[in-house]
Amino acid sequence: MSKKEGLASFRKGIENQAKKTGYMLNPDPEFLEALFEGLFKNQQRYGYASCPCRLAEGDLRDDIDIICPCVYRDPDLFEYGRCYCALYVNDEFIGGNKGAGPIPERRPEKRAVITKVGDRMGVKNVGEHYRCNICGNEVTTTKAGGGVLVCCGEEMELLG
């Protein structure tokens, strides 16, 4: 398969997935093309399609949160009407009500190191209440399995 065919098939895959899951892609064709090229380049370079707007480490363990669609996409869509790169957008962005300028980077500069499950006890009890300090999701456990809860690439904070 030529590089051009590879890019076309890669692009089709993302477009189909977006359609199937109800997400909207940026309507600007040139902008979109540049993002697909960036993603495809990263896919070839690293073996995974890391975010074209962020510097990847080249190690899956460090870049796991920025593999497109990154874990920050949905909170950014909710708050700003677009993901960080503006590959994914919503009606509020299209209508000009949100996300026109640059948006803040949600990815924490220093990410928590998630220790392997089994190194220590995570969730101990039913009814523990956790919050994600990046997107604000809050969860209450209904079953204690012992694992560590992670959201937006970081360990969630135990509130009580």
Ligand code: SF4
């Ligand atoms: S910011 Fe957008 S383009 Fe970048 S990884 Fe997240 S979803 Fe993909």
